[in-house]
Amino acid sequence: MRYVALVLAILTGLIVLVGYFVPALAPVQDMLLTWSIILAGTATLVGVFNLILVHGTKVTKREKGSIYSALLLFCLFAAFIFGLALGPDHPDIRLLVDVVIVPVEATLMALLAVTLLYASIRLLRRRANVMSVVFILTAVLMLFASATLPFGEIGPLNDFLRPWFQHVLALGGARGILIGVALGTLTTGLRVLFGADRPYGGK
Amino acid sequence: MADTIKCPVCGEVNPADVEFCQNCQSRLQPLTGPLKGEDAPLTPGQIPTKKTTSELEPILPQWLREARQQARQSAEDEESKKEDEQKTTPIPRAPDLLAGLASQNEAEDEETPDWLTNITGVPAPRKKVEPEDAQVKFVELGHEEPAGSPSEQASTTKPEQGNMPSWMAGQAAAPEKDELADWFARASAPAADESAEHPSDGGTARVEPAPTQPEPPPAALDSGVADWLKNLDANAASASAPARPAPASGIETPDWLKNLDTSAPAAEQKPVQPEPPSNIEVPDWLKSLETNAPVIEQPPAQNIPLAETPAAGTPPSHDATETGSEVPGWIKGLGRESAASQASSEVLPDWMKPAGPPSQTPPAANPEPTAEEALPSTELPDWLSSLKPAEPPPAEETPVAPILGPGGPSTEETSSAPAFTEDSISSSDADEVFGSMQLPDWLTSATTGQPAAEENLPRAAAKDESIAPAELPSWVQAMRPVEAAVQESSAAAGETAVESSGPLAGLQGVLPAIPGAAVPSSRPKSHSIKLNATDEQQAQAALLEKILGAETAPVPMKASSVVTSQRVLRWALSAILLIVLGGVVFSQTQIFPLPSLAPNETNSAIAAVNAIPQGAPVLAVFDYQPSTVGEMEAAGLPLMDQLILLRHPRLAILSTSPTGAALAERFMSSALSTLNAQNSYQRGEQYVDFGYLPGGLTGVYAFAQSPTAAMPLGADRSAIWQSAPLQGVTHLSDFAAVIVLTDSVDSGRTWIEQTALERGSAPMIIVSSAQAGPMLLPYVDSGQVAGLVSGLYGAAGVEQANGGLPGRVRHYWDAYSVGLLIAVAAIILGGLWNLVTGFQARRTQESR
Amino acid sequence: MISPDLIAGIFAFLLSLMIFSYLVGDNPLFRVAVHIFVGVSAGYVAAVAWWQALWPDLIFPLVSGPALQRALLAVPLVLSGLLLMKAWPALSRLGTPSMAILVGIGSAVAIGGAVTGTLFPQIGATINAFDLHKAASPFEVLINGGFILAGVATTLVYFHFSAGPAAGGSVKRFSLIEIIAFVGGIFLAITLGVLFAGVYSAALTALIERLHFFGTFFGLGN
Structure with a gap:
């Protein structure tokens, strides 16, 4: 099983990678990509099943917080059954998103405002070095430059400093990060395709 | 040495950390912690320091303080009224734990407190006497068995076992461990002469560290000698008086000794009292006691009754052995000197036989019974009441008095008691033993002070007159080392003495009844719990303890206030954002x-x-x-x-x-x-x-x-x-x-x-x-x-x-702009504040 | 008569309020809201995965597709069945081949996208930053291009962690690398500061949206 998985990973990966440059492999590449989409959808179900098992175990064993798990399972099965029955495109199912998912997630994001503000205040107490000071100053500058005052904008700040920071200084750093990420992706992918890394459990 | 401790009762070697003997269940450690004093085992992180134990006197029991006060007062009074004080005055209240000890002749059937276990002759493990060396083994009171053969001891104790409490049974069951008997058996050995030739070694080199040394009264601190020890010194001085017929116990001894004296006034007054001292061999420690006493005139050796004690093997001692079948050995030694010694030892309780003095005084000549009876029994503690004799037989009381004084009959009795126990430890071994022990300063000075004592000691007393093992009762022996030690090391008088056994275990400054400080004792190991470490090592150990303690000590939850402030800050930010932005929206x-x-x-x-x-x-x-x-x-x-x-x-x-x-x-x-x-x-x-x-x-x-x-x-x-x-x-x-x-x-x-x-x-x-x-x-x-x-x-x-x-x-947009401005203000102000406080905190931490 | 929209609004309002209660501290209301959210999300996602992933790409073709397509889809069907075994620990090994295919294809796609979509274009853009035709002032181009180039290069050096032995047995980066990395750290700090401002802006906007929702719910806003 281990070598089968290794061979499958390398083989399918190489076919798709070569398909970038060899048009003749496009049909095979498309087929594999379709398989991958199907497996990704299945993997989503696996994740949901795993969630059911975890919380189901909590409920059956009456562990601490099992009442919350029971509530979670109830909501999960209700949403899943109604979703299967009506389809996710049904207005009532979309209402489920509007009424439950959007308010909760949006409120959690709103809480982040308080948390970030608090963290930024505490930063210099925790770590007062050059990078922290530059970080805070830049953040303050960008926040101040993103707002307007009742009497209008602060010209140089909004018209010069903010664009320059964002399009020159921050862009250089961001680009460096993006290139670094791309290089990391390249090396990691190659290690997988060469069988050096087997994150799928091949070892 | 520090790993084990020898039971003072049965001689069983126990680990140093056990509280009770594994064999006889006797207490090995002081009872109370606060009174342990400096001689208590070192606690982690503690560096031993000298303490003026007089400061701890207030913690003594009331009765004991009174007794000590009386002792001091009497010491002062007796300086001027020696003759009058020869008549022991009854102490109105029970002065000390030894009061009436001699009158326990018939009280042995009664339930005896545990502290008497150490007093009433619990057989100690046999120890070989090293007569040649200068190391004196301090015998705890009652540890010695009657002079004589162990068989004699057994014969005297066995009949009593049936009526004995358990502790008595235990002591009677181990007669072979008697030290004084062995010592006495060797008293006539030439080695005793050797010890007499080296008096400086005699009483001090082996002087036990001061755990049980009584706390000197404040008045005695200047001279480094406790009052009651001064009294002993005075006794020694009085012993030099040629006309001194009676022991000076009633003159300069503390109250508790007075009380002891009260039981034997007849012994002081009897005409035969001056005689025995000349025949009694004085132990080394007594020699040094006399010669090194700084506060007294150096008595002529020939006048010192102790010096006159016959050496081992001298006729008087042999006379005493004649009564060996009936009298304990030490009584034999005493009894040979007086007709009173013929008093039957049957009168004495068996447990007192080893401790009891020889009956030297005719009952009629003993005025003490009245004085003893005059002591209101209601004022006595129970244990003392139990000790109070129903009828003070003269033969029981008289032995006590002679022991107290260095002269006269007391000296005689002292000499009759085996001052040196036969100890299996050889000289070199003993040196190792005691060398490994860290001696208290006072003891060190006492040791160093020996040459002076030797110089002061008359030749006749130091060498020519071999010191025979005294036939002291064990409880009397307890007095000797203290006396000797204090005399020889006045500078170290501030050392605390902690009672290690008995009802006063753990108390400082207790009466010298519990030996170990200066009396040749068989229980040196009882103090061996002291760490064998130098001051530097102890300081390092303390430092290590401190480090370890810092590692294991729980960190104070400073986070409580920090968390609270953080929570308040978070709440404040939330409130500001919600209120302001909500208002704008x-x-x-x-x-x-x-x-x-x-x-x-x-x-x-x-x-x-x-x-x-x-x-x-x-x-x-x-x-x-x-x-x-x-x-x-x-x-x-x-x-x-x-x-x-x-x-x-x-x-x-x-x-x-x-x-x-x-x-x-x-x-x-x-x-x-x-x-x-x-x-x-x-x-x-x-x-x-x-x-x-x-x-x-x-x-x-x-x-x-x-x-x-x-x-x-x-x-x-x-x-x-x-x-x-x-x-x-x-x-x-x-x-x-x-x-x-x-x-x-x-x-x-x-x-x-x-x-x-x-x-x-x-x-x-x-x-x-x-x-x-x-x-x-x-x-x-x-x-x-x-x-x-x-x-x-x-x-x-x-x-x-x-x-x-x-x-x-x-x-x-309005809310958005306001929210951004709030963030800018909060970050700037809060950041500056935290920057400053952070720097201060780091600076403080660095300074620490 | 309470309309369904009002009920939905009340429910959304209550859920939002329960989540906001976390500002006071963790509490049962917050946990209830979170567990409801997770349960509904998982159920909804499972339904979506079934209807919008498995059904159109697997089930529907298997039912109504041509024979060849059905035959080819037998493979992902089996692989999907094996992958489902991952949910049970005892059978999870059976899902390894399916995971291997997912990882292999994903790695290949990531490599292709990183090379063709980021590496070459971004390196090219860094070089083109000195294109004098991009701005009216060559000085501005040089300055901006220089900063961008410096930012890219130093940031990359900042993530260069190779080091050599130093005195005392420790390891340390070369001095030149250290200096360049320090400059890269400054650029990174600026970039992260800009990102922080963006994240706070997004969170602030979410907070405003929630407050706006509350205002709308109570008829205070529009």
Whole structure:
């Protein structure tokens, strides 16, 4: 099983990678990509099943917080059954998103405002070095430059400093990060395709 | 040495940390902690320091303090009234634990307190006497057995076992461990002469450290000698008086000794008293006691009764042995000197036989019974009451008195008691033993002071007159080392003496009844619990203890206040944001103007939208999460409104997020129509919904490669590719533009990367959250993205360029600006504050 | 008569309020809201995965597709069945081949996208930053291009962690690398500061949206 998985990973990966440059492999590449989409959808179900098992175990064993798990399972099965029955495109199912998912997630994001503000205040107490000071100053500058005052904008700040920071200084750093990420992706992918890394459990 | 401790009762070697003897269950450790004093085992992190034990006197029992006070007073009084004080005055209250000890002749059947275990002759383990060396083994009171053979001892004790309490049975069961008997057996050995030749070694070299040395009274601190020891010194001085017929015990001894004396006044007054001292061999410690006494005139050796004690093997001692069958050995030694010694030892309780003095005084000559009886029994503690004789037999009381004084009969008795126990430890072994023990300072000085004592000691007393082992009762022996030690080391008088056994165990400054300080004792090991470590080692150990303690000590929860302050800060920030922003939102103010100038990337996005052909198919990717729905709708609505309003595109909606399809539908059917009624696009006619595209970047790449294969059906499971909006679209490049609304850098990067080769000339326009915009700018700069609308700020520019149509950005802008300004103020003020406090904290920490 | 929209609004309002209660501290209301959210999300996602992933790409073609397509889809069907075994620990090994295919294809796609979509274009853009035609002032181009180039290069050096042995047995980066990395750290700090401002702006906008929702719910806003 281990070598089968290794061979499958390398083989399918190489076919798709070569398909970038060899048009003749496009049909095979498309087929594999379709398989991958199907497996990704299945993997989503696996994740949901795993969630059911975890919380189901909590409920059956009456562990601490099992009442919350029971509530979670109830909501999960209700949403899943109604979703299967009506389809996710049904207005009532979309209402489920509007009424439950959007308010909760949006409120959690709103809480982040308080948390970030608090963290930024505490930063210099925790770590007062050059990078922290530059970080805070830049953040303050960008926040101040993103707002307007009742009497209008602060010209140089909004018209010069903010664009320059964002399009020159921050862009250089961001680009460096993006290139670094791309290089990391390249090396990691190659290690997988060469069988050096087997994150799928091949070892 | 520090690892084990020898039981003073049975001689069993026990681990140093045990509290009770594993053999006889006798207490090995002091009872109370607070009174342990400096001689207590070192506690972790504690460096032994000298203490003035007089400071601890207040903690003594009231009766003991009174006794000590009386002792001091009597010592002062007796200086001027020696003769009068020869008559022992009864102590109105029970003075000490030894009071009435001699009168226990008939009290042995009564339940005896445990402390008497150590007093009443509990057989100690046999120890070999080292007569030749200068190390004196201190015998605890009662440890010695009667002089004589062990068989004799057994014969005297066995009959009593039936009536004995358990502790007595225990002591009687081990007669072979008697030390004094062995010592006495060797008293006539030539080695005794050797010890007499080296008096300086005699009493001090082996002087036990001071754990049991009585605490000197404050008055005696100057001279380093306790009052009662001064009394002993005075006794020694008085012993030098030729006419001194009676022991000076009643003159200068403390009260407790007086009390002892009260039981034997007859012994002082009897005419035969002056005689015995001359025949009694004086132990070394007594020699040094006399010779080194700094506060007394050096008595002539020939006048010292102790010096006159016959050496071992001298006729008097042999006389005493004649009564060995009936009298304990030590009594034999005493009895040989007087007719009173013929008093039958049967009168004595058996347990007193080893401790009891010989009956030297005729009963009629003993005035003490009246004095003893005059002592109100109601004032006596129970134990003392039990000790009080029902009828003071003279033969029982008289022995006590002679012991107390260095002269006269007392000296005689002292000499008759085996001052040196036979100890199996050889001289070298003993040196090792005691050398490994850290001697207290006073003892060290006492040892060093020996030469002077030797010098002061008359030759006759030091050498010629061999000192025979005294036939002291064990409890009397307890007095000797103290006396000797104090005399020899006055500077060390501040050392504390801690009672290690008996009812006063743990108390400092207790009466010298418990030996160990200066009396030759058989229980040196009882003090061996003291660490054998130098001051430096102890300091290092203390440091290590401190370090370890710091490691294991719980860190104070300073976080409690910190957490509280943090929570308060968080609450304050929350309150400020909610109240201020809520007020601004609810008031629907529009005080803060929108930015007049849109960012360049926004202008590029507007331009790209405007460049889309009329009615062209446009792919709109809704890749944001419900968490940012407010921002993404606010940022995307102006651009989409402009697109729809101006370009009337055929829209195809797609999402790589499971909830994206629902959010896209929310955007199209609700938000967009709310913004502008003209934008009420109808699904299936103006736009189609692919729904959810699984697989992440793989799905995106698959869709880019072949949209029809990746998404064969629409969100409503319809044949979407046959719908009107997608007419003529089979490839990604067939779309006139790809508009990606995303709140994630990864999502935007995925669409940029995976569609780069398949998109063709179709521009990509990104509407992003403000959190993803900065990371997507490089793609704008590189030309891979035609335009970018980032956050509310970018959307404001689009809204400004959208014909002044007020959108959601306008509704949010005042609150948005206020929120940003609050953040700026909070960060600046809070940051400065925390910067300063942080520096201060670090500086404080560094200074520490 | 209470309309369904009002009920939905009340429910959304209550859920939002329960989540906001976390500002006071963790509490049962917050946990209830979170568990409801997770349960509904998981159920909804499962339904979406079934209807918008498995059904159109697997089930529907298997039912109505041509024979060849059905035969080819037998493979992902089996792989999907094996992948489902991942949910049970005892059978999870059976899902390894399916995971291997997912990882292999994903790695290949990531490599292709990183190379063609980021590496080459971004390196090219860094070089093109010195294109004098991009701005009216060559000085501005040089300055901006220089900063961008410096930012890219130093940031990349910042993530260069190779080091050599130093005195005392420790390891340390070369001095030149250290200096360049320090400059890269400054650029990174600026970039992260800009990102922080963006994140706070997004969170602030979400907060405003929630407050706006509350205002709308109580008729205070529009």
